[in-house]
Amino acid sequence: MAKVLVFIDNPGASLKKSSLELLTLARSLGGSTVALNGDLSDGVAATLAEYGVGNILRPSAQDLDDFLVAPKAAYVAAAAEASGAGIVLLDNSPEGKEIAARVGIRLNAGVITDVVAVDGDGTAHKSVLAGSYSTACKATTPVSVLTLKANNVIPEPAPAPTTPETATVDVPAVAAAARITAREQKVASGRPDLTDARIVVAGGRGMDGDFGPVEELADALGAAVGASRAATDAGWISHDAQVGQTGKTVSPQLYISAGISGAIQQKAGMQTSQVIVAVNKDAESPVFEIADFGIIGDVFDVLPQAAAEIKKRKG
Amino acid sequence: MKIVVLVKHVPDAQFDRHLNGAGNTVDRDESILSELDEYALEAALQLAEARGGSKAGNQVIALSMGPSGAVNAVKKALQMGATEGVHVTDDALAGSDAAATSLALAAAVRHLGGVDLVLTGMASTDGETSLVPAQLAERLGLPQVTFASTLEVDGGRLTARRDADTSSETVEAPLPAVVSVTDQINEPRYPNFKGIIAAKRKSITTLSLADIGVDPAQVGFAGSWTSVASAEQRPPRTAGTIITDEGDAGIKLVDFLAAQKLL
Ligand SMILES: Cc1cc2nc3c(=O)[nH]c(=O)nc-3n(C[C@H](O)[C@H](O)[C@@H](O)COP(=O)(O)OP(=O)(O)OC[C@H]3O[C@@H](n4cnc5c(N)ncnc54)[C@H](O)[C@@H]3O)c2cc1C
Numbered sequence: 186m187a188k189v190l191v192f193i194d195n196p197g198a199s200l201k202k203s204s205l206e207l208l209t210l211a212r213s214l215g216g217s218t219v220a221l222n223g224d225l226s227d228g229v230a231a232t233l234a235e236y237g238v239g240n241i242l243r244p245s246a247q248d249l250d251d252f253l254v255a256p257k258a259a260y261v262a263a264a265a266e267a268s269g270a271g272i273v274l275l276d277n278s279p280e281g282k283e284i285a286a287r288v289g290i291r292l293n294a295g296v297i298t299d300v301v302a303v304d305g306d307g308t309a310h311k312s313v314l315a316g317s318y319s320t321a322c323k324a325t326t327p328v329s330v331l332t333l334k335a336n337n338v339i340p341e342p343a344p345a346p347t348t349p350e351t352a353t354v355d356v357p358a359v360a361a362a363a364r365i366t367a368r369e370q371k372v373a374s375g376r377p378d379l380t381d382a383r384i385v386v387a388g389g390r391g392m393d394g395d396f397g398p399v400e401e402l403a404d405a406l407g408a409a410v411g412a413s414r415a416a417t418d419a420g421w422i423s424h425d426a427q428v429g430q431t432g433k434t435v436s437p438q439l440y441i442s443a444g445i446s447g448a449i450q451q452k453a454g455m456q457t458s459q460v461i462v463a464v465n466k467d468a469e470s471p472v473f474e475i476a477d478f479g480i481i482g483d484v485f486d487v488l489p490q491a492a493a494e495i496k497k498r499k500g
Numbered sequence: 501m502k503i504v505v506l507v508k509h510v511p512d513a514q515f516d517r518h519l520n521g522a523g524n525t526v527d528r529d530e531s532i533l534s535e536l537d538e539y540a541l542e543a544a545l546q547l548a549e550a551r552g553g554s555k556a557g558n559q560v561i562a563l564s565m566g567p568s569g570a571v572n573a574v575k576k577a578l579q580m581g582a583t584e585g586v587h588v589t590d591d592a593l594a595g596s597d598a599a600a601t602s603l604a605l606a607a608a609v610r611h612l613g614g615v616d617l618v619l620t621g622m623a624s625t626d627g628e629t630s631l632v633p634a635q636l637a638e639r640l641g642l643p644q645v646t647f648a649s650t651l652e653v654d655g656g657r658l659t660a661r662r663d664a665d666t667s668s669e670t671v672e673a674p675l676p677a678v679v680s681v682t683d684q685i686n687e688p689r690y691p692n693f694k695g696i697i698a699a700k701r702k703s704i705t706t707l708s709l710a711d712i713g714v715d716p717a718q719v720g721f722a723g724s725w726t727s728v729a730s731a732e733q734r735p736p737r738t739a740g741t742i743i744t745d746e747g748d749a750g751i752k753l754v755d756f757l758a759a760q761k762l763l
Contacts, residue, residue, distance in 0.1 A: 478756045491754050
């Protein structure tokens with residue numbers, strides 16, 4: 186079994202679901218060490234023990250967050266060497282992938298992104314070309330660096346908790362890195378995170394500037410709100426909500442597409458959803474070619490009616 | 501300024517795309533300039549134009565690595581306004597993963613010499629790994645700024661903005677640097693008639709691995725650090741039930757969700 190290093194960046198007071206998924210996968214592949222950046226709160230320490238983490242590594246430097254990824258990558262690579270890891274696991278966020286990219290060069294290790302499952306021998310599974318192929322890939326190097334897509338592992342604590350030991354890793358100096366000179370925090374919506382939501386309701390040009398019905402249906406279902414590029418470009422909703430080739434890739438159990446035609450770049454981001462529902466006035470919309478349940482109708486009639494019916498049934 | 505823009509030759513996403521051959525690589529017939537690289541090229545052209553364009557000595561070099569057809573991505577970039585083109589091509593490059601790609605591209609950038617800025621798209625539209633820009637920066641020992649949605653250069657420094665999930669950031673770096681840009685940064689121009697005619701007179705340099713000092717064993721299937729063992733085409737999604745709203749489609753939607761146990 187391989188030694189696995191999991192990188193967790195600034196968890197705050199508790200671990201995100203995607204981090205729990207990384208820890209669960211790591212345990213199934215071998216013993217896990219966590220390379221943590223940021224504060225180690227009591228809550229996080231307790232969860233790491235619950236998830237069977239053997240060791241917790243922390244960086245010697247405090248200013249990793251002031252630069253774009255280079256020093257974090259240097260730290261993760263040093264932590265991988267210190268722990269003798271054969272597999273380095275990171276989340277599949279843009280930043281996770283960039284750190285993975287640089288760790289790969291530092292360790293002469295193959296990097297595989299968008300991983301959905303890993304076999305015991307390190308073979309990673311991912312889908313490519315907008316979900317049209319399922320592939321099995323493998324690093325041909327002694328160490329492999331994998332970034333895991335959220336929602337593909339069910340988080341599960343270890344059969345018995347551990348008492349992790351903590352050690353410090355020296356962060357090697359980095360030649361040149363971009364400095365972050367200002368950071369504006371975004372307001373949290375209170376809705377589930379788009380990338381790991383179980384249900385997504387997304388609106389497009391057909392919402393005509395009014396995302397109210399999309400939000401209402403999303404809230405009735407406990408869903409995240411998404412949007413097509415047309416809707417975000419029009420300024421009807423924040424760019425963070427964009428689903429598609431240059432936005433977020435989602436693979437929820439249920440994806441409801443409202444007033445979206447289904448251009449190829451939009452479909453690319455939702456193709457792997459389990460069930461797709463489409464509501465659109467235009468019967469010719471390409472989205473109907475892939476919908477499990479399609480409604481040719483007005484979003485301003487169908488969405489509110491569905492939201493009201495759900496509330497009624499849920500009591 | 502000497503700006504290198506990376507342009508990738510990728511299969512058109514509007515059509516069915518395929519993997520084939522023993523290495524399960526992307527079939528590159530019917531390929532085009534990756535649309536996300538047009539944003540990088542536009543950003544480069546704007547930076548050069550703001551500094552007096554090519555007359556003032558600004559160079560925008562479109563660089564592609566790939567089989568013979570990849571020269572078309574370079575040609576399109578020249579039509580849009582790049583001042584010259586470079587095509588790195590060699591049989592030994594076939595099957596390169598991101599690490600091998602970044603190795604060859606880094607060698608090409610070094611070979612060009614005196615580069616102030618390397619601009620790339622946020623991801624290719626085929627491999628879509630987004631690994632290349634960061635790996636290139638690591639290999640060249642340069643600062644990296646990824647997913648820039650604005651970019652300004654003043655003297656020897658650049659300032660960019662980028663959007664992360666929970667925050668927006670302003671970043672600064674000294675030149676030379678590697679920057680990948682998103683599709684939010686600008687609206688790429690179309691090549692016009694004048695540009696198409698002018699492109700015919702611009703030079704495209706073809707470079708082999710020997711020219712850029714790369715050992716063939718370090719790239720291609722042999723030199724890649726990842727390999728695709730198997731690939732299975734997924735059955736395309738097919739249409740399910742489609743109904744027309746007769747005043748109760750919202751209720752029928754909820755019935756459907758209940759039947760699927762999704763409520
Ligand atoms: C099924 C399958 C799975 C794969 N999985 C992986 C994997 O997990 N890890 C891995 O390392 N590789 C993988 N590859 C290989 C990878 O997709 C590319 O072939 C690799 O060479 C470049 O990565 P990218 O296209 O994802 O580049 P990205 O990093 O997405 O490209 C970003 C930008 O870099 C520039 N660029 C990239 N390539 C070139 C080029 N040839 N010429 C000019 N500019 C360029 C462009 O500006 C582009 O917009 C996979 C390939 C296949 C077929």
